[in-house]
Structures are given as C-alpha cells and as structure tokens.
Amino acid sequence: MKKIDKLILSSFLGPFVLTFLVVVFILLLQHMLKYFDDIIGKDLGWDVVGALLFYFGIFMTPLALPLAVLLSSLITFGNLSEHFEITAIKSLGISLSRALVPIFIFVLFLTGFAFYINNNIVPKAALEAYSLMYDIKQKKPALDLEEGSFYSGIPDISIKVGKKFPDGKTLKDVIIYDHRGKSGNKQVTIADSGKMFTILNDQYLKLELFNGYDFQEGTNSQGAPSASVNPENLQRTKFGKMDIVFDLASFGMTRTEKKWFQGNRIMRNILELNRDMDSMTNEIRGARLAIYNAKSSMFVYHDKVDTFKLPSDLQAYRRKKDSLTRVANSFNTASAYIQAQPIFKLADPNTLSDKIKHRSDSLFKLPIKLDEVTTALNQTRMIKSQMLNMNAAQLNHISEYKIFQIQWHKILSNSIACIVMFLIGAPLGAIIKKGGLGVPVITSIMFFIFFYLVMSTGEKWAGQDKISVPVGIWAADFILLIIGLLFLRQARLDARLFEADFYSVVWDKLKRRFGVQKKPAANPA
Numbered sequence: 001m002k003k004i005d006k007l008i009l010s011s012f013l014g015p016f017v018l019t020f021l022v023v024v025f026i027l028l029l030q031h032m033l034k035y036f037d038d039i040i041g042k043d044l045g046w047d048v049v050g051a052l053l054f055y056f057g058i059f060m061t062p063l064a065l066p067l068a069v070l071l072s073s074l075i076t077f078g079n080l081s082e083h084f085e086i087t088a089i090k091s092l093g094i095s096l097s098r099a100l101v102p103i104f105i106f107v108l109f110l111t112g113f114a115f116y117i118n119n120n121i122v123p124k125a126a127l128e129a130y131s132l133m134y135d136i137k138q139k140k141p142a143l144d145l146e147e148g149s150f151y152s153g154i155p156d157i158s159i160k161v162g163k164k165f166p167d168g169k170t171l172k173d174v175i176i177y178d179h180r181g182k183s184g185n186k187q188v189t190i191a192d193s194g195k196m197f198t199i200l201n202d203q204y205l206k207l208e209l210f211n212g213y214d215f216q217e218g219t220n221s222q223g224a225p226s227a228s229v230n231p232e233n234l235q236r237t238k239f240g241k242m243d244i245v246f247d248l249a250s251f252g253m254t255r256t257e258k259k260w261f262q263g264n265r266i267m268r269n270i271l272e273l274n275r276d277m278d279s280m281t282n283e284i285r286g287a288r289l290a291i292y293n294a295k296s297s298m299f300v301y302h303d304k305v306d307t308f309k310l311p312s313d314l315q316a317y318r319r320k321k322d323s324l325t326r327v328a329n330s331f332n333t334a335s336a337y338i339q340a341q342p343i344f345k346l347a348d349p350n351t352l353s354d355k356i357k358h359r360s361d362s363l364f365k366l367p368i369k370l371d372e373v374t375t376a377l378n379q380t381r382m383i384k385s386q387m388l389n390m391n392a393a394q395l396n397h398i399s400e401y402k403i404f405q406i407q408w409h410k411i412l413s414n415s416i417a418c419i420v421m422f423l424i425g426a427p428l429g430a431i432i433k434k435g436g437l438g439v440p441v442i443t444s445i446m447f448f449i450f451f452y453l454v455m456s457t458g459e460k461w462a463g464q465d466k467i468s469v470p471v472g473i474w475a476a477d478f479i480l481l482i483i484g485l486l487f488l489r490q491a492r493l494d495a496r497l498f499e500a501d502f503y504s505v506v507w508d509k510l511k512r513r514f515g516v517q518k519k520p521a522a523n524p525a
Contacts, residue, residue: 016072
C-alpha cells in the first residue's frame with residue numbers, strides 16, 4: 001500500500017506545482033491589466049515593479065490554490081484512469097475511496113496552509129501592494145518632451161521643443177515659459193538649440209541653451225520683478241550659452257505611511273476582524289439606544305413614563321456603558337455630591353404637581369395661535385431630520401459590520417474550497433478517463449467559473465442584505481460539495497457519465513418506466 005500511495009501522491013505533486021504557478025501567473029496578469037495605465041510611463045525601477053508583482057502574486061493565492069487543486073486532481077486521476085492504473089488498483093481489492101486517501105491527506109494539510117496564508121500573509125501582502133500602488137498612482141509620469149507641444153510636468157514651467165534628436169539629449173528651437181513669479185507669461189526664454197540631461201541621481205534637470213534671448217517684462221533696473229514700474233517695460237538679454245536647472249523633486253515617488261490603509265477589510269486577519277465587528281456592534285447598539293433615548297426630547301409634555309421596555313441587548317449595553325461612566329467619574333464623586341446639594345428647600349412634590357396640572361389644564365383651554373403651530377411644525381421637522389440622521393448612521397454601521405463579516409467568512413471559505421475542489425476533480429478525472437491538458441483544463445475552467453460566479457453573486461447579495469452573510473459566502477462551497485459527493489458516488493460505481501451509451505440506457509429505462517404500453521390489436525370477428 002505504501003508504494004501505491006507514493007505512486008498516487010507523486011503523480012499529483014508534479015501537476016499541482018505546475019498548475020499552481022500557471023494559475024498564479026494568469027490571475028496576476030489579469031489583475032495587473034487593471035493598473036496598466038497607472039504603471040506605464042512612470043519610469044519605475046525594476047525593484048518597484050518586482051515588489052508589486054510579488055505582493056500581488058501572494059494576493060492571488062486564495063483563488064489560485066483551489067483552482068490548482070481542481071486542475072491537478074483532474075489531470076492526475078485522468079491519467080491514472082486513461083492508462084488503466086485505477087483498474088489495476090481496483091483489481092488488487094483497493095477501492096477508489098482508499099486510493100484517494102494519500103492525496104486527500106495532502107489536501108487537508110494544504111487547506112491548513114491555505115488558511116495560514118489567507119489569515120496572516122495575504123493581508124500583509126495586500127497592505128504592501130495597495131499602498132505601493134497608491135504611491136505609484138500619485139507619482140508623475142517620467143520626463144518626456146514631445147516635438148511641437150508644450151510640456152507642463154515641471155511645476156510652473158512650460159517647455160516646448162521644435163525638434164528632438166534621436167540621442168534624446170539634443171534639442172532645437174526651445175521655448176521656456178517661467179510662471180514661478182505667478183504673474184503670467186512675463187519671463188520667456190528662446191534658444192536656437194540646447195541639450196537636456198539630468199544630474200545628481202536624476203534629482204535635477206539641466207538645460208544647456210545656445211544662441212538665444214531671455215525676455216523679462218515688468219522689471220526694475222536690477223532685473224527683479226516690480227509691480228510699481230510700467231507694465232510695458234521689457235528687458236531682452238541675448239546669450240550665447242545659458243544653463244538652466246530645474247528641480248525634479250515632484251517626479252520622485254514618496255511612500256505613504258501604511259497605517260492609513262490598515263483599516264481596509266482585505267488587510268485584516270480574523271482576530272482583527274473580530275475586534276472590528278465588536279466595535280461595529282457597539283456602534284450599532286449605541287445608535288439604536290440614541291433613537292430610543294430621543295423619545296424624551298420629542299415628547300416634552302406628554303408620555304414622560306416609558307410604555308415599552310428596551311430590548312435585552314440594549315439594556316445590557318446601557319448597563320455596561322453606565323458602569324464604565326461611573327468608574328471613570330468615581331474620583332469626582334465627593335465634589336459632585338457637594339455641588340448637587342440643594343440650596344433652597346423645595347416645595348412639597350404633591351403640591352407642586354397639582355399646581356403644574358392645574359396650569360397645564362388651563363393652557364389647553366386657550367385658543368391655538370399661529371406662532372404656536374409654526375413652532376410645533378418646526379420642532380416636528382427638526383425631530384424628523386434627527387431621526388433620519390440617526391437611521392442613516394445606524395445603516396452605515398450595519399453596512400460596515402457586513403463588510404468585515406464577509407471578509408471573515410471569505411478567509412475560511414477560500415481555505416475549505418481546496419477540499420471541495422479535490423472532491424470534484426479526483427472523481428471527475430476517474431470518470432472522464434482523460435489526462436493531459438485538454439479535457440481537464442476545459443472542465444476545471446467551467447467549474448471554476450461557476451464557483452467564482454456563485455461566490456461573487458453571494459457576496460454581492462450578502463452586502464445588499466438580500467441573503468445572510470454565511471449563506472452568501474458559503475453557497476459556492478456547499479453547492480460544489482454536493483456535486484463532488486455525487487461525482488464520488490458515480491466514480492465508485494464506475495458510471496460512464498460522459499459516454500453516449502450511459503444516457504441511452506437511462507433513456508430506455510425512463511421510457512419503460514413511464515412510457516404508455518401499446519394495446520394489442522383486436523382480432524377481427
């Protein structure tokens with residue numbers, strides 16, 4: 001048995017490594033096409049591009065592992081069945097379920113490894129990748145002067161060249177507008193030719209201009225700009241050679257602190273998501289409690305006594321909140337007690353309530369005035385606006401809670417998908433009996449597309465509150481698990497699901513079972 005287990009396991013490991021690398025490459029290529037326009041023309045070093053590809057490659061692992069398991073298991077058992085090795089194993093009294101055990105154990109370890117990657121490594125890789133991608137988007141395009149058009153990449157400078165020679169340095173018919181004085185086109189430099197190159201590790205751009213003129217409008221005798229002189233005053237300086245240096249600091253890529261990106265759900269592990277969901281739960285309860293407490297401000301003169309009880313979770317939250325407030329204010333208890341002592345003796349509560357009731361009865365008998373109606377209407381509108389804002393805040397907290405909850409379930413479901421894909425690929429390969437990269441690739445792509453569509457649809461519906469989050473995220477795994485178990489049953493029975501004779505036999509059985517039997521013809525009298 002050990003030799004057979006080693007044979008089956010070795011037949012699986014080779015295709016698995018190969019298909020995993022191919023799948024990661026395909027998914028990475030498809031993902032990077034979305035950022036193609038943001039990367040091209042930024043003059044990025046190979047270290048930056050390599051780091052971006054590496055981090056996004058790790059980020060693609062949760063999708064690549066299940067697809068690699070599905071494709072490699074299809075290839076492995078398709079090859080074994082095509083070369084009648086599965087038949088030889090069964091002839092030794094070893095069932096198909098027993099033949100799946102070595103690879104199944106490996107897939108169990110792979111599932112644990114996938115969970116570790118999804119929970120610990122992928123969030124860090126996502127943080128590095130998307131923070132780096134953000135900095136790349138903010139970086140200006142590389143310095144590239146085009147013939148016949150103004151280049152405004154350098155702040156407050158516009159450069160136009162009539163011709164740019166193939167060496168990339170020699171220029172002809174150069175025009176430079178200097179707007180650093182914030183006073184319009186009052187400083188212009190024109191040169192017949194020039195050279196362009198960068199100095200000090202590409203930190204500065206140096207232009208060597210030849211045979212030109214420098215025009216400055218509105219300058220005093222010292223050449224400095226002045227607002228008090230005649231605006232039509234023009235100074236022209238002819239030069240044989242002039243050097244101009246521009247700072248290229250704005251072209252450098254500055255790294256943003258990663259703490260500004262850590263709140264995103266894809267950059268959180270399960271423990272951090274649990275803390276986020278707990279905090280969101282407290283925010284939701286606080287918003288609900290604020291709605292209940294708003295009753296006292298809405299009904300100033302009526303219904304002062306509550307006619308309903310708070311839900312149990314809000315009661316527990318209020319007790320916890322009040323206890324924390326009492327602990328925080330315990331050191332002010334003595335001073336608060338002294339300040340709370342009454343200076344004057346109040347009247348008898350019963351007598352006071354009788355007076356208030358008598359006055360309120362008399363007030364209700366007075367005619368209603370227009371300003372009173374206007375005040376009541378304005379107060380009603382204010383209360384309506386407050387309730388809408390409270391409901392919007394509560395819905396916003398619920399939406400954020402669902403985002404974290406979806407990511408929490410996705411970390412687990414993407415890991416379990418390795419087992420599900422194996423239970424589909426291995427029996428299906430034994431049924432198809434075709435190895436190589438033809439039929440297995442087509443079949444695996446079909447199942448993976450189905451898995452991805454169901455997973456994406458479930459995630460979308462869960463975010464829209466059409467279905468619960470566990471149902472939406474786990475629906476793809478559950479459906480494919482049932483399909484995999486059905487394939488496993490058919491493979492154990494040596495069913496020929498992909499042969500025409502199998503369906504002909506099934507159709508004949510259905511006709512015999514549900515078909516109408518012909519009545520025998522009556523004998524003539």
